[in-house]
Each structure stands twice: as structure tokens, then as C-alpha cells.
Amino acid sequence: MIQREFADKAKEILEPDDNVIGLAVAGSWLTNEIDEFSDLDLILVTKQKISNDRNRMLDYAKRLGDFLSGFTGEHVGEPRLLICLYDNPLLHVDIKFLTLDEFQVRIETPTLLIVEISVILTT
Numbered sequence: 476m477i478q479r480e481f482a483d484k485a486k487e488i489l490e491p492d493d494n495v496i497g498l499a500v501a502g503s504w505l506t507n508e509i510d511e512f513s514d515l516d517l518i519l520v521t522k523q524k525i526s527n528d529r530n531r532m533l534d535y536a537k538r539l540g541d542f543l544s545g546f547t548g549e550h551v552g553e554p555r556l557l558i559c560l561y562d563n564p565l566l567h568v569d570i571k572f573l574t575l576d577e578f579q580v581r582i583e584t585p586t587l588l589i590v591e592i593s594v595i596l597t598t
């Protein structure tokens with residue numbers, strides 16, 4: 476699936492970044508309901524807060540693929556969310572930018588792709 480390929484590539488790109496603590500997937504990936512029409516929900520956990528700087532959010536997103544467009548999720552009540560569209564292949568990706576403290580409060584337990592401090596991320 477294109478979502479898995481994108482997530483694997485994102486992991487390779489972000490893993491060497493000293494600011495990145497973890498990368499996780501959520502949404503339909505967790506329930507095995509992902510199909511060719513599904514978006515990809517990523518959670519990027521960083522040491523330094525990124526979600527208060529739209530340009531930094533976009534910089535991270537642009538590193539992950541053939542970025543077409545992106546906008547923040549204030550209209551859905553989640554300003555830490557960047558809603559992105561990528562090309563080659565065409566894919567909608569939601570990236571939520573969280574600090575470690577913010578990651579502790581969540582509605583679902585995501586699948587971790589990158590873990591610097593796994594004990595802390597899974598508590």
C-alpha cells in the first residue's frame with residue numbers, strides 16, 4: 476500500500492533528526508481498515524515544540540515527499556495538525572506535531588515507527 480511505503484520513507488528521513496523522539500501512525504492503520512483510498516495519519520513527537528510555528532511544520536512536511544500543499548487544522552479544532560497533499564503517488568497525509576508531554580494525552584494508542592525513548596512514549 477502507498478501509505479506503508481510513505482510511512483517507511485518518512486521513518487528513514489526523520490530517524491536521524493536529533494529533534495525527533497518518535498514517529499507513529501494512527502487512524503485506519505490501527506484497525507486494519509486502511510485501503511487505497513485511505514489517508515495516512517502520522518504523529519511526529521519532537522523534543523522542541525513545532526506546532527506553534529507553521530513554517531517549521533511545513534518544513535518537516537516538505538522533507539517527506541513530493542509536497543503539493545498543506546494547511547493547519549484550526550478549522551477542525553486541532554492547530555497542531557498539518558493536513559498535507561503529496562504527489563507521486565497522490566496521497567493525503569495528516570501530520571500531528573506533538574511534544575512528549577502532549578503525546579501522553581491521546582484518544583488512541585498509535586503504532587510506533589521511530590522510538591528514541593520507547594518506555595516514555597508507551598506510558
